[in-house]
Amino acid sequence: MDTKPLIIDIATKLFQQKGYIGVGLNEILKECGISKGSLYYHFPNGKEELLIACLQSLNEAIMKDITEIFEEYSTTNEATYAMIEKLIANYETEGTLTGYTFSSIVSEMASLSDSVRNACAKLYSEIQTIYFQKLVADGFSNNEASSNALIMTLSIEGGMLLCLIQKAKEPLQVIAQVLPQILKTRRFKTSE
Structure with missing residues (x-):
């Protein structure tokens, strides 16, 4: 594996397990087996730039999975469903949901950095x-689909965090x- 993807992969796991603040650069360097110079070669702006690269990598994996x-x-x-x-199967197998949620990273960093907040948004x-x-393909209006998509996001992200x-x-x-019952009820109420 090339150095940059290795750094992103290892740092993503560490950030998800310990949070952004809980992981120091020295721990990332040690886990990756690289020098500080190598890290700054790939991420000249340091840890925050690395975090954004980790969020982008997570995004690609999550989006691919959800889309499929x-x-x-x-x-x-x-x-x-x-x-x-x-x-749930992933949680049962691995005992965690790392790789599927970035809530732990977002909760501590989104208010501290506009670039991280924008990447998360x-x-x-x-x-x-x-x-x-x-939802639109299921026949919901754009308005209904928009509010229900928000409810789905909140429910699933909150469920993963819990x-x-x-x-x-x-x-x-x-x-x-x-969730299917909530969507059905919301559709019925908004159709009246």
Whole structure:
């Protein structure tokens, strides 16, 4: 593996496990087996630039995964259920959801740095766009699809965060059961 992708891969895992503030450059250097000069060669602006590269890498992986799932299933409910089931299976196998959520990084950095906040906003916007498009294909109006896509994002991200905090898969299981009913109820109410 080339040095830059190696640094991004290892730093992403460390940031997700310990948070941005909890990981020092020396720990990243040690885990990567590289010198400080090598890190600054690839990331001249240091740790924050590396964080943004990690967020972009996470974004690519998450978007690929979500897009594949949402293209495979014919309805939003089926796709959402399949995606949450995949998250649960991943949690059961690995005991964590690293690689699927960037909430732990966002919570401590988004208010400190506009460039990080903008990178995070872009990631969430792209996820919501996938949900929005599927909801529109299911017959929701643009307005309904937009608000429901936001609810889906909040529910799933919150569920992943609770899984990590509680060290349990139940929050995602509840969301998998309840979210389709919420969408159905919201559609019925907005159609009246």
